Amino acid sequence: MASTVEDMKCDILVVGAGPSGSMTAKWAAKEGADVLLIEKRQEIGSPVRCGEGISKAWLRDVGITPSSRWINVEVEGARIYSPSEKVMEINEKHAGNEVGYVVERDAFDKALAIDAANAGANILLKTHAVDVLRENGAVVGVKARQFGQPFEIRAKVVVGADGFESQIGRWAGIPTNLQLRDMDSCLQYRMTNVDCDPRYCDFYLGKVAPGGYVWVFPKGEGIANVGIGVQVSQLRDPADVRRYLDRWIEKHPAYAKGKKIDMVAGGVSISPPLKQTVADGVMLVGDAARMIDPLTGGGIANGCIAGKICGEVAARAARSGDTSKSALLEYDRRWRAVLEEKLLRNWIAKEKLVTLPDEVFDKIIDALSGVQLEKLSVLNILKAVKAKYPEVTKEFENLL
Amino acid sequence: MRVLPPGRPRCIARDVKVKCENDEKEGRPPVVRKKDLPIYSSGQICVSCGACVGICPLNCIYLDEWRIGFDEDVCTRCGICVRACPVGAISIG
Numbered sequence: 001m002a003s004t005v006e007d008m009k010c011d012i013l014v015v016g017a018g019p020s021g022s023m024t025a026k027w028a029a030k031e032g033a034d035v036l037l038i039e040k041r042q043e044i045g046s047p048v049r050c051g052e053g054i055s056k057a058w059l060r061d062v063g064i065t066p067s068s069r070w071i072n073v074e075v076e077g078a079r080i081y082s083p084s085e086k087v088m089e090i091n092e093k094h095a096g097n098e099v100g101y102v103v104e105r106d107a108f109d110k111a112l113a114i115d116a117a118n119a120g121a122n123i124l125l126k127t128h129a130v131d132v133l134r135e136n137g138a139v140v141g142v143k144a145r146q147f148g149q150p151f152e153i154r155a156k157v158v159v160g161a162d163g164f165e166s167q168i169g170r171w172a173g174i175p176t177n178l179q180l181r182d183m184d185s186c187l188q189y190r191m192t193n194v195d196c197d198p199r200y201c202d203f204y205l206g207k208v209a210p211g212g213y214v215w216v217f218p219k220g221e222g223i224a225n226v227g228i229g230v231q232v233s234q235l236r237d238p239a240d241v242r243r244y245l246d247r248w249i250e251k252h253p254a255y256a257k258g259k260k261i262d263m264v265a266g267g268v269s270i271s272p273p274l275k276q277t278v279a280d281g282v283m284l285v286g287d288a289a290r291m292i293d294p295l296t297g298g299g300i301a302n303g304c305i306a307g308k309i310c311g312e313v314a315a316r317a318a319r320s321g322d323t324s325k326s327a328l329l330e331y332d333r334r335w336r337a338v339l340e341e342k343l344l345r346n347w348i349a350k351e352k353l354v355t356l357p358d359e360v361f362d363k364i365i366d367a368l369s370g371v372q373l374e375k376l377s378v379l380n381i382l383k384a385v386k387a388k389y390p391e392v393t394k395e396f397e398n399l400l
Numbered sequence: 401m402r403v404l405p406p407g408r409p410r411c412i413a414r415d416v417k418v419k420c421e422n423d424e425k426e427g428r429p430p431v432v433r434k435k436d437l438p439i440y441s442s443g444q445i446c447v448s449c450g451a452c453v454g455i456c457p458l459n460c461i462y463l464d465e466w467r468i469g470f471d472e473d474v475c476t477r478c479g480i481c482v483r484a485c486p487v488g489a490i491s492i493g
Contacts, residue, residue: 049449097471099428101475111451162464163454164451164453164454165450165453165454165458165463166454170459178454180455180480180484183451183454183484184453185451185484185485185486186451186486187486187487231457232480234481234485235483235484236483237488238482238483238485238488238489238490238491239485239486239487239488240488241486241487243485263447264447264449265447265449265451265486265487266449266450266451266486267449267450267451267452267454267455267484267486269454281407325490394425
């Protein structure tokens with residue numbers, strides 16, 4: 001007979017032990033809150049569902065120390081390939097820390113969870129939320145299951161860090177639905193025996209990946225993550241994503257000779273910032289809050305930056321006794337101050353880029369390939385393109 | 401457990417209705433889209449990535465450990481999950 005699980009109580013309940021959840025848990029625990037971090041899977045960080053490329057400038061700001069336990073490769077730069085495979089190089093010296101590391105996500109996620117645990121957070125595995133608990137309209141906890149056994153967790157604040165497929169926000173009545181044009185469906189193979197340059201992360205644009213791109217991120221020792229993201233609004237038949245990726249690999253002998261040792265898939269939001277990320281007793285962070293950058297598809301940095309703010313605000317709200325939406329809006333204000341403008345600007349850029357035919361991509365990359373950009377910014381890119389192909393930048397006037 | 405999110409069920413239903421009317425106008429055989437068509441995710445193809453769960457406008461897909469399931473009472477067979485699945489595990493009909 002299975003043993004029952006006792007109901008639990010805490011100050012802050014964080015649902016999901018990915019980077020955003022662990023970051024929230026760590027910083028809430030550092031503020032002295034009683035934190036419980038629950039993870040539906042049996043292992044934190046696995047299976048990996050990520051391209052595993054991150055920039056490095058933000059790591060220190062959220063208290064992450066780079067470690068060889070989760071860094072595979074420190075890249076020097078990025079190469080962006082046009083449809084006809086003209087290439088534009090972004091070197092670290094010019095990109096100002098925009099490029100960074102290729103990491104081992106399972107080790108990285110565990111390291112962040114260890115930081116949260118060391119700060120005082122408690123962790124439960126194989127424990128998933130099945131609904132929120134409500135009192136007078138406010139969320140006061142969750143109904144959960146551990147190893148199939150139902151029980152309740154009462155919390156002053158529930159943080160939804162439950163990823164792309166997040167349910168916490170939906171159960172709490174926060175609109176998180178995505179338009180089909182605001183989602184990329186992604187597939188990636190980790191391949192060994194490939195010829196890739198370990199100094200660069202490579203990005204391939206154009207019709208090879210409609211509304212997204214093909215990426216090659218070196219993992220070292222002839223191993224690379226080779227993946228694709230395709231805009232869902234441009235998908236027609238089932239398994240199109242797999243067909244796009246397989247066709248691209250076939251056409252690139254350096255990768256066609258590779259052998260697959262891992263395969264991951266997932267959904268990535270490429271949406272404008274959510275209008276609402278808090279409700280009475282609830283906060284959303286990370287992929288669950290649609291914080292992924294709509295241009296790059298990168299979500300770890302934004303999720304962690306917001307996670308630190310979320311943990312701090314949640315802990316202080318719990319201590320003060322006011323966990324209403326208006327009290328939690330301080331998180332909303334603070335994360336928007338740091339992230340919202342870039343997210344919105346990058347979404348506008350993405351909405352324009354997904355409409356471009358291959359010839360225009362070729363022109364843009366061609367205009368940029370000879371140029372040393374002093375600073376990587378949308379403005380500098382547009383200026384460089386305008387110099388050589390002014391007709392192209394006419395369409396981007398509102399971004400200038 | 402499955403709560404209708406503040407989404408767009410009316411738009412989905414309207415799209416389905418318009419499609420049925422166009423089928424009729426252009427002489428295509430009528431296909432009953434709602435509920436009568438089975439919706440199925442192949443356990444052999446599915447990789448439990450959660451993309452379908454995240455995109456479903458009616459929030460009627462759930463990811464239970466390593467399988468996905470559909471809430472038959474809510475699903476209108478809009479087909480968004482079929483399109484979004486990166487490995488083509490879901491089929492309708």
